[in-house]
Amino acid sequence: MRKIPFGPNYDEMLNPEKIDSEIRKEALKALKDSELDPINLFNITWKDDNNNVRKIVLPKELTGVDANIVVMLGKGFPSGSHKVGPAYSTLIEGCVDGDINPGEHTILGPSTGNFGIGVSYICNLMGYEAVVIMPDNMSKERYERIQKYGAKLDLTPGSESDVILTLERTYKLKENPKNRALAQFELFPNYRFHRYVTGNSAVEAVKGIGNGRVACYCSAPGSAGTLAAGDELKKVFPECKIAALEPYECSTLANGGRGQHRIEGIGDKMCTLIHNVLNTDFVVLIKDEETVQGLKVIHDGTEALVELGIERSTAEYMKELFGPSGICNILGAIKMAKYLKLGPDDNVVTIATDSFDRYNSVMENLNERYLEVEGFVLKRWAKDIFLHQQDDYVYDYRRKDHKEKLFNQKEKDWLKFGYTKEYLDSMKSEDFWENEYSKVLYYNKKIKELR
C-alpha cells in the first residue's frame, strides 16, 4: 500500500501561519507556478500570502444599502473554488479512519461541478483514481477542468436540479467494494470544514469593518456545507441571522418547488442531510435570470458601474470575482440588509464560491438570448438588479412549524437512502450538531500525528 500524502489539519486551514514556514513558502510558490504539486494541499485556506481573508466589501453605490456587505472570495483556493476544502476534508478523514487507502480505492464525487473539480484535483494530488458523477448539462468549463485534473466523468441526465440522479447513481456505484464516495450532501467533514474554517475565517473577515460583528450570514445551499459557517457565526455573534437562499424557480425549502434553473451549484431540489435547519432563520428566493444578468453587469458593464459612482479600479477588480451563485448570494445579502433594516455599523457576510473563469459559456448563452446587451441596457440592469433589489420573497423560518416543514423535507429526501427516522430525529437536537463539530479536535490531532 502506498503512503498517504497528508496535508493540513482543520486548524492549519484556518490558520495557515501555523504551518511550518518553509512548507508554507513552498506551497505559496507552487500555487502560482505548479498547480499539480501536492504541496498545494497546504494552500487550502481562505487566507492570502499575508494571512488575511480574501474578501471584498462591496461598494454601496452598487448595493444601495447602508450595511456593509462583505463577500469572502473562493477564487484563491487551489482549483479555483472553496469546494476543494470539503473534498480534501472528506478524503483525509477517510484516510485517518482507515476507510480509504491509495492504490486500493477509487473515489466517487457526486457533484454539479465545483465539488467534482475539487475531488478530481485533490485525488490527483493525493494519488487516487476518481470518478465524478454529475448532470450532463452543466457549463462546459466544468467538464474540461475535471478531465484536466484526471478524473473520469460519469454523466447523469439533466442539469443543476437533477442532482438526485447523481446520488442514486453514486449509491449504485458504491455497491462495488473498491469504490468510496465523498458524499458531500451527507458526510460531516463538509459541515466541519465550513463551520470551523469558513465560519471562523468570516469572524476574522469583519474585523475593523462596521461594529466588527456579523448581523446576517447569507448562503445559497447546494450541499449546504457553506451554510454551516453560519452555525459558528451564531455561536460567536448570537444576534446573527442565517439566510438560506434558493432559486425562485426551484424553491424546495420555501415551498417544495422543484423546477429547473440557471444558478449552477445551488438549488439541488432537497434539504441535504448535513443542513442544520435549527439555525436557518430565513429562506430567500432569488430569480435565476437576475443572477446571470447581474454577472453580465459586473463582468462587462464597467462603464455602467462607473456611471453609478463606483471607483473605476473597484469596478475593474470586481470583473473576475464572481459566478452566478456569487451574484445570487450578493442579491440575497442586499435583500436581507433591507429586510432587517441594517445600518452602517452592521455587517452582512456572504460567499463567492468560485469566479468568472468557468462561466464564459453562460455569458455566451445570455448574449444569444438577448437582442440588446449594450451599455445602456447594462446600466438599467445594474440599477434594477442591484441598487433597487427589493426585500420581497423573504420567508421567516424562525417559528417551530416552519422548522418542522424543513425536517419533513429532509425525511422525504433521506429515508429513501436508508437513513432511519431515529437518526433523522436526532438531528432535531443542537447536541447532534455540537457532537459532529467537536470531532474537529480529534481530526486536528490525528492528521498531525499521522503526517
Ligand SMILES: Cc1ncc(COP(=O)(O)O)c(C=O)c1O
Ligand atoms: C458555484 C457554486 N456555488 C455554490 C455552491 C453551494 O455550496 P455548498 O455545496 O457548500 O452549499 C456550490 C456547490 O457546489 C457551487 O459549485
